[in-house]
Structures are given as structure tokens and as C-alpha cells.
Amino acid sequence: AQSVAQPEDQVNVAEGNPLTVKCTYSVSGNPYLFWYVQYPNRGLQFLLKYITGDNLVKGSYGFEAEFNKSQTSFHLKKPSALVSDSALYFCAVRGEGTGRRALTFGSGTRLQVQP
Amino acid sequence: AAGVIQSPRHLIKEKRETATLKCYPIPRHDTVYWYQQGPGQDPQFLISFYEKMQSDKGSIPDRFSAQQFSDYHSELNMSSLELGDSALYFCASSRFGDTQYFGPGTRLTVL
Numbered sequence: 001a002q003s004v005a006q007p008e009d010q011v012n013v014a015e016g017n018p019l020t021v022k023c024t025y026s027v028s029g030n031p032y033l034f035w036y037v038q039y040p041n042r043g044l045q046f047l048l049k050y051i052t053g054d055n056l057v058k059g060s061y062g063f064e065a066e067f068n069k070s071q072t073s074f075h076l077k078k079p080s081a082l083v084s085d086s087a088l089y090f091c092a093v094r095g096e097g098t099g100r101r102a103l104t105f106g107s108g109t110r111l112q113v114q115p
Numbered sequence: 116a117a118g119v120i121q122s123p124r125h126l127i128k129e130k131r132e133t134a135t136l137k138c139y140p141i142p143r144h145d146t147v148y149w150y151q152q153g154p155g156q157d158p159q160f161l162i163s164f165y166e167k168m169q170s171d172k173g174s175i176p177d178r179f180s181a182q183q184f185s186d187y188h189s190e191l192n193m194s195s196l197e198l199g200d201s202a203l204y205f206c207a208s209s210r211f212g213d214t215q216y217f218g219p220g221t222r223l224t225v226l
């Protein structure tokens with residue numbers, strides 16, 4: 001079975017400061033990892049993914065994520081937070097060789113960026 | 116770029132009624148997925164279809180059924196609705212099992 005843990009229900013950061021949203025995973029084989037963002041009353045928007053290759057993945061809106069196999073983590077980062085980044089962030093995992101199967105999501109982390 | 120389309124966006128039903136949710140995937144995407152997101156919860160996988168055949172099944176109640184049609188659109192049929200079925204229902208699509216792109220969701224309220 002695969003699982004994702006997002007240990008923080010909420011992260012607060014001041015505008016202009018760097019942000020990190022944490023994610024750890026458990027999966028058999030090599031993981032396929034994703035970050036999605038959800039704004040109020042909206043769908044899930046894809047931010048970035050790790051399949052293979054460089055451990056630092058760059059995505060949309062200036063976000064990036066660092067894959068760490070030894071720590072089974074995939075933390076989302078941004079060098080300088082914007083107020084408009086305030087939203088709910090979900091980390092998700094899919095096992096290798098399960099291309100058309102479900103994503104397993106973490107419980108979500110609410111990011112609050114203060115002006 | 117074209118996105119996943121879901122209809123209706125909002126639906127209000129009474130207990131024991133039925134509901135049908137529709138999903139139109141991104142053009143040339145071959146797989147459709149359905150997820151349910153309860154209030155304050157993470158999305159839970161219900162069911163998926165690849166090339167009109169059921170591909171994977173999650174925690175979909177027996178009261179729910181789904182199918183994918185020849186034009187690749189999918190419908191989620193929900194019968195004997197219960198209060199606990201009130202949730203946001205997402206459809207996602209992907210091509211060749213790659214990244215899943217989500218629609219805006221249908222908010223179902225059961226009274």
C-alpha cells in the first residue's frame with residue numbers, strides 16, 4: 001500500500017520569505033510524486049512532479065520540490081512567497097508501474113502568506 | 116489549453132434520490148479518474164477508466180456506478196443518495212498514464 005504524510009496542517013509565512021511545505025511518502029518501488037494546489041471552491045491544479053532524474057524539480061509559479069530518497073521526502077519550496085500563494089497544497093504519490101492507477105493524497109497543508 | 120470539463124458544477128438532491136455527474140476529459144486523453152473529496156478531507160479515489168474499460172477501483176460504494184463512453188466522456192451515477200455523499204466530486208484525465216489533470220469539480224449537496 002502507498003501512503004503520504006503531510007505533517008503540518010498549516011504553514012504561515014510572511015510575504016517575500018521562503019516557504020517549505022513538507023511531504024513524506026511510502027510506496028513499493030520507485031515513487032511517482034506530485035504536488036497539487038487547491039484554491040477555495042476550485043479544482044486541483046498540477047504544480048510539479050518527480051518521476052526520475054534530478055532530485056530538484058521545478059514547476060509552475062516559481063515552485064520547486066526536492067526529492068530525497070533516503071528520507072522518503074518530497075518537500076515543496078519557493079524562494080519568495082506571495083500572498084496569492086495562500087491555498088491548500090496536496091502531495092500525492094503513485095507507485096511505479098501503476099500508470100493508470102489512483103493517486104494517493106496526503107491530508108493537505110494550508111499555506112497562509114501574510115502581507 | 117483545453118481543460119477537464121465537469122457538469123453540473125453544483126447539484127442539490129434529496130436523500131434517496133439519484134444523481135448523474137458528467138466529465139469530459141482533455142482531448143486525446145485516454146484515461147478518466149473519479150475522486151471524492153469530503154469537507155476538510157483529501158481526495159479519495161473512486162474509480163478509473165482506460166479506453167472505455169474499468170481500469171482501477173477504489174472506495175466506490177455499490178450504490179455508485181460509472182462508465183466511459185465512445186467519445187471518452189464519463190458519467191458517475193449515484194443512487195439512493197445519503198447525507199454522507201455530500202462532497203466535491205472531481206474528475207481527472209491523463210494520457211498514457213502520465214500526469215492527472217483535474218476538473219473544477221461538482222459540489223453535491225444531499226439534503
